Amino acid sequence: MATEDWIDVGASDVLAQKALQAVRVGRTRIALSFKDGRFGAISNNCNHVGGPLGDGRLDGDYIVCPWHYWKFHCRTGVGEPGYEQDQVPAHDVRVENGRVLVRRESSSKRQRSPHEPHPLARTPTREPGPIRVLGISTTVMTPDQPRYSTSDHLLQSAMGAAADESACETRLVRLRDLAFRACEGFYSKSARACTWPCSITQMDPADQMERVYEGIVHWADVILVATPIRWGNASSLYYKMVERMNCIQNQETLAGKHLLRNKVAAFIITGGQDNVQAVAGQMLAFFAEIGCQFPSFPFIAHSRGWSAEDMENNERYVQNSTSLHEGAVALARRSADLARVMIKDNLGDNALTRGGRKGYRFDELQNANPAPDPSSR
Numbered sequence: 001m002a003t004e005d006w007i008d009v010g011a012s013d014v015l016a017q018k019a020l021q022a023v024r025v026g027r028t029r030i031a032l033s034f035k036d037g038r039f040g041a042i043s044n045n046c047n048h049v050g051g052p053l054g055d056g057r058l059d060g061d062y063i064v065c066p067w068h069y070w071k072f073h074c075r076t077g078v079g080e081p082g083y084e085q086d087q088v089p090a091h092d093v094r095v096e097n098g099r100v101l102v103r104r105e106s107s108s109k110r111q112r113s114p115h116e117p118h119p120l121a122r123t124p125t126r127e128p129g130p131i132r133v134l135g136i137s138t139t140v141m142t143p144d145q146p147r148y149s150t151s152d153h154l155l156q157s158a159m160g161a162a163a164d165e166s167a168c169e170t171r172l173v174r175l176r177d178l179a180f181r182a183c184e185g186f187y188s189k190s191a192r193a194c195t196w197p198c199s200i201t202q203m204d205p206a207d208q209m210e211r212v213y214e215g216i217v218h219w220a221d222v223i224l225v226a227t228p229i230r231w232g233n234a235s236s237l238y239y240k241m242v243e244r245m246n247c248i249q250n251q252e253t254l255a256g257k258h259l260l261r262n263k264v265a266a267f268i269i270t271g272g273q274d275n276v277q278a279v280a281g282q283m284l285a286f287f288a289e290i291g292c293q294f295p296s297f298p299f300i301a302h303s304r305g306w307s308a309e310d311m312e313n314n315e316r317y318v319q320n321s322t323s324l325h326e327g328a329v330a331l332a333r334r335s336a337d338l339a340r341v342m343i344k345d346n347l348g349d350n351a352l353t354r355g356g357r358k359g360y361r362f363d364e365l366q367n368a369n370p371a372p373d374p375s376s377r
């Protein structure tokens with residue numbers, strides 16, 4: 001019979017129809033499982049970043065968190081083998097007169113084993129030294145069959161001038177050389193499931209997007225992104241990269257945490273066909289939303305036009321265009337100059353306060369601080 005201590009959560013024949021579900025026991029949410037004719041009840045809140053275990057799935061006797069796949073025993077709440085020191089509270093369950101009763105007080109406490117923070121999780125700090133320019137090429141090509149790329153060539157001119165004329169440190173990342181996974185939509189599960197560092201980066205040591213994060217968040221003062229135009233858009237690798245950078249923007253909007261400070265972004269956009277303004281507009285919007293500043297005239301661009309089909313001539317044109325290469329050099333120079341001013345005079349927190357698309361106390365903040373789970377105390 002239900003009492004103050006034992007809470008009736010529903011009819012056993014109904015609840016037994018689902019292997020896993022979330023139910024309420026007073027103010028506490030419980031992941032209720034039914035396996036091999038037995039009910040199990042553990043806290044619904046995952047130890048990692050609070051994922052809803054009751055929305056996960058069963059893998060043998062373990063509940064797999066739907067956010068990042070940590071596993072907890074469905075009856076004891078103990079972490080999977082190798083992670084037993086991680087434990088979510090378990091609750092006693094009994095079936096009486098066709099009703100499932102769950103004990104309000106948990107029979108075990110939450111335990112968190114220490115997890116080494118990912119190296120990217122360190123606080124971004126600008127080390128003293130010259131201005132650092134990170135060039136990012138987003139051009140796709142077969143690595144062992146290199147071809148001429150107009151945007152790459154202009155990026156090289158910009159990077160060379162940054163090193164030689166502006167005495168900058170330079171680093172070039174070619175996205176085509178990196179093996180990295182596409183964003184898998186953690187944000188779509190919940191804003192809080194999209195973590196910094198990126199959930200994929202934390203789970204998959206082979207994923208090389210880490211090099212882009214390291215360069216942008218921890219190293220660069222200037223980020224120079226070069227892209228071709230493909231069907232009126234930036235390259236597919238550009239989008240693959242920026243989708244993975246949602247976690248940077250999400251820190252602004254969800255956690256009020258500024259990963260990028262005093263960073264300058266600028267762009268090199270070239271295409272056989274047109275749409276420069278739309279491509280530039282989208283790139284500007286994205287990099288603005290992660291907290292970057294822009295020099296005057298923040299991009300250089302070239303396109304041959306919609307009716308042009310003579311790409312050999314386009315290549316020759318860019319290769320030989322003094323004006324385009326001077327433009328790339330000038331872009332690097334004014335980006336480095338702006339970074340120098342910003343770092344010297346440090347814009348400070350006012351430049352970033354209430355930044356991001358959602359510059360107010362939005363619903364996600366509420367969700368990030370849900371009502372306490374009494375069983376986790």
Ligand code: FES
Nearest residue numbers: 046048051065068
């Ligand atoms: S694995 Fe559960 S919240 Fe990340």
